[in-house]
Amino acid sequence: MEEKTKIICTSCPRGCIITVTHVGKEIKEINGYTCKRGVIYAKDEFILPKRVLTSTVRISCGELPMLPVRTESAIPKNKIIECVKKICEIDVKAPVKLGQVICKNICNTNVDLIASRDIHKVV
Amino acid sequence: MKKLDYDIVVVGGGPAGLAAALEASVNSNLKILLMERSERLGGILEQCIHNGFGLSYFKEELTGPEYASRFIKEVEKKDNIDIKTGTMVIDINPDKVVIAENVEDGLFQVYAKAVVLAMGCRERTREAITIPGNRVSGVMTAGTAQRYVNINGYLPGKDIIILGSGDIGLIMARRMTLEGCNVKGVLEIMPYSSGLVRNKVQCLDDFDIPLYLNYTVTAIHGKDRVEAVSIAKVDDRLNPISETEITVSCDTLLLSIGLIPENELSKSAGVKLDGVTKGAIVDEKRETNIKGIFACGNVLQVHDLVDNVSAEAKIAGRSAVEYIEEKFDKLDKPIELKPGNNIAYLVPHRIEYKINDEKYIEIYMRVHKPMEHIRLCVLDEKGNILDSYRRDIVVPGSMETIRLKSEFIRNYDFIKVEVQE
Ligand SMILES: Cc1cc2nc3c(=O)[nH]c(=O)nc-3n(C[C@H](O)[C@H](O)[C@H](O)COP(=O)(O)OP(=O)(O)OC[C@H]3O[C@@H](n4cnc5c(N)ncnc54)[C@H](O)[C@@H]3O)c2cc1C
Numbered sequence: 001m002e003e004k005t006k007i008i009c010t011s012c013p014r015g016c017i018i019t020v021t022h023v024g025k026e027i028k029e030i031n032g033y034t035c036k037r038g039v040i041y042a043k044d045e046f047i048l049p050k051r052v053l054t055s056t057v058r059i060s061c062g063e064l065p066m067l068p069v070r071t072e073s074a075i076p077k078n079k080i081i082e083c084v085k086k087i088c089e090i091d092v093k094a095p096v097k098l099g100q101v102i103c104k105n106i107c108n109t110n111v112d113l114i115a116s117r118d119i120h121k122v123v
Numbered sequence: 124m125k126k127l128d129y130d131i132v133v134v135g136g137g138p139a140g141l142a143a144a145l146e147a148s149v150n151s152n153l154k155i156l157l158m159e160r161s162e163r164l165g166g167i168l169e170q171c172i173h174n175g176f177g178l179s180y181f182k183e184e185l186t187g188p189e190y191a192s193r194f195i196k197e198v199e200k201k202d203n204i205d206i207k208t209g210t211m212v213i214d215i216n217p218d219k220v221v222i223a224e225n226v227e228d229g230l231f232q233v234y235a236k237a238v239v240l241a242m243g244c245r246e247r248t249r250e251a252i253t254i255p256g257n258r259v260s261g262v263m264t265a266g267t268a269q270r271y272v273n274i275n276g277y278l279p280g281k282d283i284i285i286l287g288s289g290d291i292g293l294i295m296a297r298r299m300t301l302e303g304c305n306v307k308g309v310l311e312i313m314p315y316s317s318g319l320v321r322n323k324v325q326c327l328d329d330f331d332i333p334l335y336l337n338y339t340v341t342a343i344h345g346k347d348r349v350e351a352v353s354i355a356k357v358d359d360r361l362n363p364i365s366e367t368e369i370t371v372s373c374d375t376l377l378l379s380i381g382l383i384p385e386n387e388l389s390k391s392a393g394v395k396l397d398g399v400t401k402g403a404i405v406d407e408k409r410e411t412n413i414k415g416i417f418a419c420g421n422v423l424q425v426h427d428l429v430d431n432v433s434a435e436a437k438i439a440g441r442s443a444v445e446y447i448e449e450k451f452d453k454l455d456k457p458i459e460l461k462p463g464n465n466i467a468y469l470v471p472h473r474i475e476y477k478i479n480d481e482k483y484i485e486i487y488m489r490v491h492k493p494m495e496h497i498r499l500c501v502l503d504e505k506g507n508i509l510d511s512y513r514r515d516i517v518v519p520g521s522m523e524t525i526r527l528k529s530e531f532i533r534n535y536d537f538i539k540v541e542v543q544e
Pocket residue numbers: 134135136137138139140158159160161165166167168171176210211212213241242243244245246265266267269290291294382385388419420421422426427428429430432
């Protein structure tokens with residue numbers, strides 16, 4: 001049975017509403033885009049939507065109480081909540097350097113969670 | 124009182140101040156002083172931990188702190204830049220005497236040859252839109268909540284309503300959701316969201332957070348803490364329709380209702396402001412009406428993208444050097460830039476100098492209302508079209524830029540930019 005899924009393209013401010021016609025996971029047709037970027041976006045977004053996750057973890061002995069972190073690259077959208085729960089459990093100690101790995105292969109996404117700033121140690 | 128002498132004083136250590144100081148330092152041996160009231164450099168970027176910065180400037184997607192740190196590291200390496208953090212600038216006079224204070228130096232004066240204003244902006248508060256109701260806690264700007272969560276590690280509440288669909292509001296809707304809060308909805312008085320489409324999709328749709336267009340908050344209820352808000356649909360003239368009013372329980376109301384450039388210092392220095400941008404009136408060098416005082420970044424015009432802030436600040440930094448080294452070459456008479464049909468404002472406001480090697484001057488602008496399939500037209504005094512730029516879509520929430528070609532910078536009294544269908 002053919003189904004239709006609507007996807008809003010975020011590649012530019014226009015925000016075209018693109019319709020993906022599919023049978024199960026198999027794409028039959030893509031409509032409603034204005035430029036080619038929309039086709040690529042809609043395909044990726046339909047097959048496996050991915051996002052970069054940013055958050056904070058607790059840090060002790062640092063100049064600040066929270067360390068901002070991010071996934072090094074985009075992770076599947078459906079893994080976000082699981083990763084956020086994992087992030088809540090993490091505690092780190094200053095000093096931390098920007099880019100330092102805070103959690104390797106977070107929730108088996110094959111992506112590392114890294115620090116997004118330096119935090120110096122205060123004594 | 125301690126007295127210091129510097130060639131260039133930069134006020135504010137956010138992305139604008141950092142880029143201005145860096146650019147001035149790279150282009151000269153002048154002595155530069157950068158002053159920032161917070162304990163750390165980086166400005167508002169420090170609390171913007173989400174990604175999406177630097178796509179045009181660095182060709183990568185960075186978080187706010189990552190973007191800032193690229194500049195901070197460079198600035199700290201420069202021998203001709205002195206940095207004073209934890210330092211509040213309290214006055215600037217038209218002779219470029221800057222008064223500031225900090226713990227180490229107390230109250231002190233700095234004599235500057237040139238000053239770059241880079242104080243950024245602050246958020247509009249409840250008072251700016253006068254929402255009736257009790258003075259309860261739990262009502263704050265989205266940026267304040269962002270600071271609480273991302274820097275201090277406090278959660279400002281659990282059941283959240285957000286008024287205003289600007290980018291900061293959208294970003295906070297996601298952030299609070301990920302921290303376990305229940306974000307009940309985002310209300311927007313206008314018929315369209317003022318944030319980026321990308322933020323609407325990734326911050327609201329991804330988490331099934333509803334966006335109510337043409338809605339506003341009509342009253343705030345509660346005793347000590349907000350307990351509920353009344354919301355209502357608005358008519359074409361943005362007046363609430365009383366029949367549609369309902370009450371929704373919540374313990375926190377976040378406001379994302381716009382930013383205002385922080386220009387108190389500029390005013391005391393005698394700098395003239397534009398009624399629309401609420402920032403200084405400047406020429407293409409970002410020089411204000413006071414010779415040797417320049418402005419850039421959010422203190423000049425509220426930017427959506429930090430990349431544009433850095434680009435603009437480089438112009439101001441370079442111009443401060445050229446001013447001191449007297450490298451400017453004036454046109455016989457300045458060319459005014461006038462906003463025409465559906466253009467809210469233009470920055471710069473006028474062109475004062477002959478163009479040297481550059482092929483164009485970038486003009487920033489915002490439109491009043493959204494339109495599709497239009498052209499941004501550059502007109503001469505008689506209304507002849509000099510140049511035009513096609514746009515599929517223009518919206519007030521997204522700043523537009525055009526490149527005014529150097530060949531048009533000649534004997535005009537004014538040039539107009541307008542939207543044509
Ligand atoms: C809450 C908030 C969230 C934002 N989120 C985003 C976002 O997600 N993405 C995006 O692209 N843009 C965002 N912006 C816009 C972003 O702020 C700008 O793109 C950019 O940070 C502006 O840089 P700036 O240097 O002009 O101002 P700021 O970053 O505001 O820096 C100004 C600095 O000047 C200092 N200062 C002010 N007055 C004085 C004084 N008297 N003495 C000494 N120092 C002073 C301030 O402490 C501050 O550090 C946000 C803005 C705000 C207010």
